[in-house]
Amino acid sequence: MQIKDVLLAPGNGAFFYDDQAAIRSGATHDGFLYVGEPMTPGFTSLRVPASSLSVGLVLTDDTIVWGDMMGVQYSGAGGRDSLFDTAHISALTARVVAPRLLDVDASRYLYACAEVFQPFEHKRLPLAIEYGASQALLRAAAHLHRTTMSEIICDEFKLPLPKHRVPIYCQSGDAREINVDKMILKAVDVLPHGLINSRQKFGTDGQTFMEFVKWVAARTLQIGRPGYHPVLHFDVYGWIGQEIGLEPQSIADFICKVADTVPNFMLNIESPADFGSTQAQIENYAKIVSILDNRGSSARIVVDERCNTLEDIRLFAESKATHLVQIKTPDVGSIADTARAVLICKANKVGAYVGGSCTETDLSAQASVHVSVATQADMMLAKPGMGVDEAFSIVGNEQNRLLAMLNRRRAHTENVG
Template structure:
């Protein structure tokens, strides 16, 4: 089975891109927004809507495989790739990925993913943005699965010598800034790990001696006891600082 066409389109992601440097430097919350001047390259404001790219691979049999290129909230800092902007990413995908993948035989996911991960943009001399590699390999996995009339789980299990687990995988939920109200929602739905918390400011969220974080942790423990949907509910508490 061959890939006959790559199509990509800009999309919005589920959350937002935040300029971590600006927030740590004191950008003030303004409702859901932040007031202040961006300090990280690529940002036009301290908080801006997340951008992504939908990558679609049309196969010779007419099937369409799909992957989402998406990045993290705090892009461009602490060793992460630069801010992921859809227009820039689509230009790279069409220039580098499109000629590499169109007309290509679908061998194994593992082989294709390894090659995709090493693709280099000659304009920069660097490997592709992690978000592009993330979405591209999703689409390749979907394509290999569809070509072999298997699920993606079956493909990964067969190629990596794994045994599929027939039970739910524990998931960490993210509260955003509404760490109280959203934590209660998570508890009521018996989320496995919670709440992340988005603790990104010492003065307003942690406290100079950690007193605000400690108070939150104590409140969270109490609310788990009060709202837990079953006596054996014991979630993993994950506080992201």
């Protein structure tokens, strides 16, 4: 077999793990810290430095390929896996996953993933393990076939070689105004995220949020280059439902009101409300989608919370319970399932946004680019981190390098043909 050893190396994610329940309950800032008692199991404080675990596959030619495991910023919230524990994940990987990796044909990507990610003790492996090991397996297959990760995905899923770039979405974190300016100056396709994750940032009846939306639109016109016209995408972390109420009609009315303040822009509203379960989320989001569509609104809603696994994504897409799915890569598990998720969205004419988390790494971000481009997702997140410059550089440059390689491959094939 092509894998002769497995290495593990602890690492850092690019941001922090945050206790969403405590933050929603009114935790206050002290500098960069949040002050208060943890509410989500596993958290010893409200903000924890993000950890990761790299898994390296030593191939028979002594090449070592890597993938990175980690959790997402709001671990343990909205039906997600609990807080990432490096020691536990490392022990489980060494005991269960490593022997499986040594026993697979790494040149057959989907087959290898299926073999390695079989249940353990009648339960699915932690999604972080699937995520990191599937990145390493994808790099191994690409190395063995002397091709790109993107081409492995295309070959396995019978997709044509991609030609087009995928729009990139940047997130601002708390440094909203400065980072919005950076995004506009760099002509980012979709912006700004906004981190509207507290009552203070949302405001009474959403007034603070609405003023921010108007400011972003005005700032874009003020300092953007001629012809620059990004999509405006705001993550409100359920605060429309928290402040306005959980009636779908009221939520749709508010979203339309926001869209009317920026009439010349496409407006994405991510996580307008959390209805407490996947089924309730599907039923109520479907109503919101229907109301917005019937009104011909320029606003689209994006699902994140309660839509974690591949099966969740399938249910939302088939139910038309969102305009756009954030495929949150560490929550989906195997990056092969991220590819499947994009294809499910496309089959159901629902937008596919390959997202993830600010807690990720350069390696996981680069692997996500290859899957996004191969499947021609509608947009992808600039990651990791909560800034703009580094994440936009990592994702944007990887995409440009990939497209240059694919164009060369296509030209060579056409010349030979």
